[in-house]
Amino acid sequence: MMISQFFVLSQRGDNIVFRDYRAEVPKGSTETFFRKVKFWKEDGNAEAPPIFNVDGVNYFHVKVVGLYFVATTRVNVSPSLVLELLQRIARVIKDYLGVLNEDSFRKNFVLVYELLDEVIDFGYVQTTSTEVLKSYVFNEPIVIAPARLQPIDPAAIFTQGAKRMPGTAVTKSVVANDPSGRRREEIFVDIIEKISVTFSSSGYILTSEIDGTIQMKSYLSGNPEIRIALNEDLNIGRGGRSVYDYRSSSGSGVILDDCNFHESVRLDSFDSDRTLSLVPPDGEFPVMNYRMTQEFKPPFHVNTLIEEAGRLKAEVIIKIRAEFPSDIIANTIAVQMPLPNFTSRASFELEPGAAGQKTDFKETSKMLEWNLKKASIVGGAEHTLRAKLTFSQEFHGNITKEAGPVSMTFTIPMYNVSKLQVKYLQIAKKSSSYNPYRWVRYVTQANSYVARI
């Protein structure tokens, strides 16, 4: 149950924070760890797993914004507990510092030590609740400029220049005062959906899944109770049916395969009217995680063709179509496709009048890259890329086996594919004049969006 040390290392292996709770692990553990992670396999390609054992010491790590959060122990502990703890420590620190990166760490390390002392005592976790910690932690954060912000979580995409979003909210410390001196009463509820779709070479959907989170960050004073109402036609669990039985899922309603909840959430009336009630603790936290394999309309349709065109030549055509309403605009889209190993050159041809699109052929990795800027991806739009490939040697066999699959990454704000909705967000407070800002925001992101050829 207990850990021995906790430390944070930079990408270069520098110590940023180091705390030894039980003095059981010999000196040099940070170096041992870093060497192991950097040179996991001789060829340097394979990534080190998050848990490994060197000389009887177990090392756990998670990577957050390029930093290694590491715990060590000699005891046979629960691996989930330690990894969950590391992730949670990162979140608590981020709640306090507003922005999490090497710079903010270095400027605030005294505060970080103060937090660490309250989070863990003699290796045992005491609390990771930002709320509870507030009464024990006294240093004030030195907030760094949000201009140097690195996105830490999906919600950070709201800050990427989207004017209608109060962008600073997610980078606001839970304890620091606003420059204006007054705290703004506001609450953010983000519905973030990561979708994974695999299309077969004939364009039919092989697998699809939505992994969603309702994330909350509250800046309301006095901890009022909050009620969140979800779709009334929401169903959980698919009974005896096979999860991937598409034929039978055409019925109405949103059907989640499964979901789980933050410990502050009370589900007293969830079964009857699909409302969640909770007193939101300070800081950012997931109210609910859900998983859905019900059929949904993929936001992009991808069509790929690769054809030999002569002895040392081939042509690739990639066509993408945005299958969402025209009032929705997707953020930057990136399309990638591995080309045959013996491709020596690729020349690209975009459709006439194409703007905000960039193409590239990465010689070393043999990767075709196609990036589309935001303005060009309105719902309903269709774009085509043609690439002429030149090979360095003659090829026999099936060219489709040598290339692909095509993968896509994208972000679509104000759109969610599951149709799960927050119908209303009620804040219980007596005064009628109390009307804080409520932000309910939706976003869809590609997790693994792959089309085979």
Next chain:
Amino acid sequence: MPPPAASSRYPSPSQPSGKSEVTDLKSQLRQLAGSRAPGVDDSKRDLFKKVISYMTIGIDVSSVFGEMVMCSATSDIVLKKMCYLYVGNYAKGNPDLSLLTINFLQRDCKDEDPMIRGLALRSLCSLRVPNLVEYLLGPLGSGLKDNNSYVRTIAVTGVLKLYHISASTCIDAEFPATLKSLMLHDSDAQVVANCLAALQEIWSLEASHSEEACREKESLLSKPLIYYFLNRIKEFNEWAQCLILELAVKYVPSDSNDIFDIMNLLEDRLQHANGAVVLATVKVFLQLTLSMTDVHQQVYERIKSPLLTLVSSGSPEQSYAILSHLHLLVVRAPFIFASDYKHFYCQYNEPSYVKKLKLEMLTAIANESNTYEIVTELCEYAANVDIEIARESIRAVGKIALQQYDVNAIVDRLLQFLEMEKDYVTAETLVLVKDLLRKHPQWSHDCISVVGGISSKNIQEPKAKAALIWMLGEYAQDMSDAPYILENLIENWEEEHSAEVRLHLLTAAMKCFFKRAPETQKALGIALAAGIADFHQDVHDRALFYYRVLQYDVHVAESVVSPPQQAVSAFADTQSSEIKDRIFDEFNSLSVIYQKPSYMFTDKEHRGPFEFSEELGSTSITPEVSSDIVPAQQFEANDKDLLLSTDEKDDNKGLSSNNCSAYTAPYESSNISSQMQELAISGPAASATTTQSSFDFDDLLGLGLSAAPAPTPSPPLLKLNPRASLDPRAFQQKWRQLPISLTQEYSVNPQGIAALTVPQSLIKHMQSHSIHCIASGGQSPNFKFFFFAQKEAEPSDYLTECIINSSSAKAQIKVKADDQSTSQAFATVFETALSKFGMP
């Protein structure tokens, strides 16, 4: 906080060199120490921060110790905290300063601000200075009685710290008793949780030399205490919940109502967003239902969905931890997950450690209904840009092919891999085709025509080359140019670096020679000459042996080197079922991640909550010899786990005796082939008894030991209690904890085999000899029984696993005993009883 080593290796240019800055700081601090000017605390804060930042980057600032302590005579809590941090770092290395520190910390422990009391107490207990422990007693005693829960929480952990500095001081002050009463009566959940954690640690460590601590440790598992915790589990934070659940796992419920009560209490914990809470709950559910097959299976169904949600909602690292546990469950009960295979498809952006796990899971759950889809998916990965994953995918296809009966479609896919003309794909595939042919020789025709088309020049990897050479030798009659390809390879003998390949070349040349002598004779001559001149001992020996046996008699040589092939029915498992069970017992721990029981990677004192005898595991470690085979027309591999599919369950009900119908099957997976293998290598005695010409590799292992061990002098007769009783749960627990003290193999007389058509008759028969059956199962020709017996005079148990194979008329027994010195005597009684089975 020791000076971080890394920073000294990569000094940043802005780092101060040290000395002058420290002197500077010292004088500034001294100035501020006496000052009462307004705003002085702010200046102090800045200086303190500087001191701490030097400390972090590894500059020695211990020389300002006195000034720091003087400056911290303030009510500013931020200053205090920084001072405590500093003091905690340097006190241990500076014993003369420690007394100074202790004075001021003791004073702070009486501060009116509870926050300062708590912080001072924590720092005081963290100093780790052994000769100053007496100063801790007073502050700790009052801390435990403090009216503020924050102080009490810290005091409880402080007791544990004291125990680690000086166990006797802690015990003599009777702190554990105080903690126990706090645990039962304190109103604050965190205080209670810390008491539980501290007491578990203290009593576990004390238990080795104190009976009282042993009793106290046991008392934590009493029913009222368990329910005291479980009933109010929601008052605790998620981390403390894990602690409580970990305790509940060890609780032995009194009856099935007890089991269901606990499961109902904890049901909603499965919906927790914290994966650690969910896994700890899952472990409780799995352990509670071990002896209830049906419910156990329901538990698998119930936990599937929450675990899958956790896999997809967390970071890749968290997914990995959860997925490793799912992996364990999938391997134990593949059929429960058979329809969920799509969840284990790889996503292109997953880290390779996740992909590898998923590939193994897909391999495990492939069955008649989903093989086609899974293999199709795996074939997509074979073209993956990540070569390691591509290789693993091909291996996965091969493993699936080996575990299936209908390999028709898979063979085609494998052969298609060869057409991809990628070196590593071809290499992996060749190895698989070879294994496949060993199991399914009927496919040789299709495979050989494709393999024959591969140019040996394109194959560099030793394993692949060896596989190709093996096929050339084995199927020389079907491959027209086999002798010439071999000849070609033999001519390049000098360039062949791998001894494995050279060994295979020798054997293949021999085999080819027996089939097509005129074409091979020359090549064989060259090979033997080169082999005998080889510097590698094994190659040299084999060449010489071949040469001599050929000289002696060609027909004998053929019967030795190229006997008629038997199809391999099952490849040996790399992990024994005992090890797998041990890992399952250690669910929700690192054992699952490393796929090893804890004794293999942890030293004894850090093994945590899992305490088992070491011998059990070590006797049965199976070396990883994946190519070892068990020619198994004798054994129907009966590889079902605790979770039996429905039809089998019925069979078992028919077989087991009435009084133990609730316990339909042993928890242990009974992969007989792997157990046979364990037997074969668990010691010279055992290997000798099993070397009944049944395994070719045993001959090798038994070399020089072929004489049967001298019969042990017959020990005094053992009297057994005819009315012994043992409930299934206790049996299970014992079976897991005791080491195997004896393994034997007996012949069963033909009358016995005939009588075995009604397995109950054996159970009755043994009962008449005071050996009682607790569970039985299996079907012809393999029957498995678990027996127990008790000494007449004292409560000392013998547990026996007995596998009878009716076609070979052999019985294998494994005996575990409380009193191991008498296990041989018991085995004799057992054998005598068994030998009378079926006799009128």
